[in-house]
Amino acid sequence: MQLHWLELTEASELLRKKEITPTDLLSALLKRIEETDRKVRAYVTVTEEYAYRRIEEIEQSDSSGILWGLPIAVKDNICTKGIKTTCSSKILEGFIPPYESTATERMLREGYVLVGKTNLDEFAMGSSTENSGFFVTSNPWNLDRVPGGSSGGSAAAVASGMALAAIGSDTGGSIRQPAAFCGVVGLKPTYGRVSRFGLVAFASSLDQIGPITRSVRDAALLMNVISGHDPHDSTSAAVEVPDFTETIKRSIKGLKIGVPREYFVEGLNPEVEGAVREAIKVLQGLGAEAVDISLPHTSYAVATYYILATSEASSNLARYDGVKYGFRAKGSSLIDMYMETRAQGFGQEVKRRIMLGTYALSAGYYEAYYRKAQQVRTLIKMDFERAFEDVDIIVTPTTPTPAFSIGEKISDPLQMYLNDIFTISVNLAGVPAISVPCGFSSEGLPIGLQIIGRHFDEETVLRAAYNYEQQTEWHKRRPPL
Amino acid sequence: MKYEAVIGLEIHAQLLTDTKIFCGCSTSFGREPNTQTCPVCIGMPGVLPVLNRKAVEFAIMAGLAMNCKIAPYSRFARKNYFYPDLPKGYQISQYELPICQQGYLDIEVDGVRRRVGITRIHMEEDAGKNIHEKDSSLVDLNRAGVPLLEIVTEPDIRTPREAAVFMRKLRTILRYLGICDGNMEQGSLRCDANVSVRPEGSEGFGTKTEIKNINSFRFVEKALEYEINRQIKLISQGESVVQETRLWDSSAGKTYSMRSKEEAHDYRYFPEPDLVPLEIPREWVDEIKGRLPELPDEKKTRFIKEYSLPEYDAEVLTEERTVAEWFEEAVRLGGNPKKVSNWMMTELLRLLNEHEKEITDIPLTPSHLVKILDLIEKGTISGTIGKKVFSEVFLTGKDPEVVVKEKGLLQITDTSELEKMVDEVLKNNSKEVERYKKGETKLLGFFVGQVMKASRGKANPKIVNELLKQKLSES
Secondary structure, three states: OOHHHOOHHHHHHHHHOOOOOHHHHHHHHHHHHHHHHHHHOOEEEEOHHHHHHHHHHHHHOOOOOOOOOOEEEEEOOEOEOOEOOOOOOHHHOOOOOOOOOHHHHHHHHOOOEEEEEEOOOHHHOOOOOOOOOOOOOOEOOEOOEOOOOOOHHHHHHHHOOOOOEEEEEEOOOOOHHHHHHHOOEEEEOOOOOEOOOOEOOOOOOOOEEEEEEOOHHHHHHHHHHHEOOOOOOOOOOOOOOOOHHHHOOOOOOOOEEEEEHHHOOOOOOHHHHHHHHHHHHHHHHOOOEEEEEOOOOHHHHHHHHHHHHHHHHHHHHHHOOOOOOOOOOOOOOHHHHHHHHHHHHOOHHHHHHHHHHHHHHOOOOOHHHHHHHHHHHHHHHHHHHHHHHHOOEEEEEOOOOOOOEOOOOOOOHHHHHHOOOOOHHHHHHOOOEEEEEEEEOOOOOEEEEEEEOOOOOHHHHHHHHHHHHHHOOHHHOOOOO | OOEEEEEEEEEEEEOOOOEOOOOOOEOOOOOOOOOOOOOOOOOOOOOOOOOOHHHHHHHHHHHHHOOOEEOOEEOOEEEEOOOOOOOOOEEEEOOOOOOEEEEEEEEEEOOEEEEEEEEEEEEEEOOOEEEEOOOOEEEEOOOOOOEEEEEEEOOOEOOHHHHHHHHHHHHHHHHHHOOOOOOOOOOOEEEEEEEEEEEOOOOOOOOOEEEEEEOOHHHHHHHHHHHHHHHHHHHHOOOOOOOEEEEEEOOOOEEEEEEEOOOOOOOOOEEOOOOOOEEOOHHHHHHHHHOOOOOHHHHHHHHHHHHOOOHHHHHHHOOOHHHHHHHHHHHHOOOOHHHHHHHHHHHHHHHHHHHOOOHHHOOOOHHHHHHHHHHHHOOOOOHHHHHHHHHHHHHHOOOHHHHHHHOOOOOEOOHHHHHHHHHHHHHHOHHHHHHHHOOOHHHHHHHHHHHHHHOOOOEOHHHHHHHHHHHHHHO
16 A cells, blocks of 8 residues: 555545554655655655654644644745745745634644645745745655646655645635646635634635645645634634534536636637537536526626736835845845845845736726736626626636646746736636536646635535546556656 | 925824724833733734724724725735834834825914824834833833824825914823823924925925924924024025934933934835725714714804804813813803803812813812802802812812812902991001092002901902092092
8 A cells, every 4th residue: 555645635534444554654654755745856855854844743643633643744934833844935034924814724723734845936925936035845646747836845745645635825816727737636725714813925816725636535624624713814704613524425417507708718629629628518417407508798707807816926025125034135225135135035036026916006007907906806706796696616727738837938937927818817816716627638647626606605616626536546546666 | 585384294193993903902101110011912933913993983083083085995014124113114104094084173373274184094003112221122012012003194284373272282182082182292293394495486396304303392393493404504505405314412402313204214105905895884973973972163153052152262161171071061050151261261170180081080079169269259259269268169079069068168249348347448558548539549549458468368359449439529
């Protein structure tokens, strides 16, 4: 038995039966990381020493926690108390948070073991993890391809057996797109479902923490732990959290699936389209009914997103000024120190977005850009509301193509941005969506199916995904590393 | 040509909440630098603000007291700028939808009433403090995140005096509500003024300047006077006023240019995505309204009516809620309102001033004053002795009767003893006696004074008076 390929649910079962110990699991993973991460480069920090100490700690305590003894990776823009949190940015050099994010705090309470912090596009800005301030992560299925981004490290770690599961963040597709590229499951919950406390903000009105796992069941398990209202996050909602691991088992007979015509257009890779159409047939075979729908404002989503997300980012990243923590450059005056710190500390893409956002919020442009984008955001949200009057879920490809090559789009930001064309609307509307493996390209690259649900209806999203997964074997394939 | 000034004020009031506006840190003043801080108020990565309910309640109280509409739906916004004392690189404030709007306050200057419109009141967080040393600057973030109200008036004020009266009135109201201590010197109440001048009688506005750093009530008037004169002088010389921000320098008694309109910041306001819109149910406003204290204007009117006090007395006594309450307690205990008022306005306020004390932290109580008034009324002590007793009780809190006994201050009413003193005085001042007899009767007061002096204030002045008149007409 290869312990590093276990699902959370399977590993938990073995731990419960005492067939394995948390140390067995951790050692297996650390060994796998040692062999594999040289090639994949998913981790910014492997917390080996901490993890062994943590196991000693949890072995002293109650072993009934849902995640007891399970080694899980965390994207490095989620604060972990006493463990450096870099956002893959030079500007956070030496930053060790004195607080724990609410999501990981809840996981700690359930006994999880942090195995490491994973690489990302700097401050979660990117779709390939090429914007990391440290190094590029590779796709485990083909080391010359990108793992997607920004949670590329998390998805690659899960896909290559270097973590049983991971936590990521999704602002415009940053969980779902890398999950699709790496052939794993990734869920972006409803905005407000999971506390953002401790998630280093990129775009506050869009960011959401979610699970990246090897199965839908595991995603449901993690959602049970991290969901729910948090008094430290005013935007987290006091909405009841069902036991997702139970509700997924129900049938999807009679479920109405919307297939938006705006998502099946020119530019969509035929193999991706084929796989998604095939998946829809599988769902129909389970008793679901598929109908054509329209989300008419889809084509404005990317533009809207890049105004709102960059506007918020320009403000959220203002705190990195070299005064209080992280990197500080020498300067001849205060202003000079600010400028040098930010010029040297931030990478190209982060600077590009800060400038875009600063521009969009400036006097004289605010009305034309920021306010207009907010209005369009409302229209996009209404598109979904209208669609969900008739259907229970919406099914689309997660990405227009399988994983692209490292270096292919890095010099063309617009092409890079367009890669998120199918995931961005979901963040703007605030609804939940999952990506599950639904096939492979002729080149052997994974393809993702996106299932979108109503606000706070992760239950149906997960149920549809689970029912689908039960009918297919895609999620069981492992990359030839 | 005669000019008139057009003045609008922007006031910042620090709220007296126990904790900061977006985190649980203490707001206590004067602690070691950077000890009243947490990851939220020092703007660490990934932390989020959570609104302090008490701060909202205080803002609603201020709004109601200033006759504002309380918005059922308001929003926070980010005001973006770089400064070392601003840890997040933005200040959480309110912009498009403030919590209170369209209010007013009435002020009275030299018998003329003026209604000053309140454009808006909004909530925001305070910044920290930069401390500049010889070769470096230090940042203290204890104050970062302390809740502030920004109160913006309409340009309805016409003279520096009105501005000062408005500020005092505002301070009184904030203190009545118990939401701000109103200390301008310590910066818990700050005032910026927008001022322009125009030919008297005209309707348009001249070019305005904004004056910052006015840090005392006295300087409100001084800074405005200086700035208005400066502007009038410029215009009369055919020059024009430049729109700019100017800094008041109290030691020089002048305003200086700080930055021009062109250098003004673009704050790039946008709705704060980390906080949900603030929805205030009508019931909450009504509940707060129901427990607002009686405000200075109402109290003053009532004092005039209920206690037949002159307007001036009522004004002085109601300036501080604690003073007004002290007064009413003394009256409730049986003190004659006008007498209590006289004693408070002269003796009590003088002593408070002298000792730099608040009425709430002295041992003297309303019941002490009533007792002293009683002792005077009964003739046990004279008014002069009464003042001595009052000063003693002010410091010690001893029972007035005990003080009288201990110090032997009982009034001398024994006629024979007084007669001796009177005779002595008349004997020693024969010249004055001669003059009196020649018709200089106003010297009676002089003789009374001498007898009082001889008795060290203990003689009953009424009896002394009679005795003197009698003796002087006899011989």
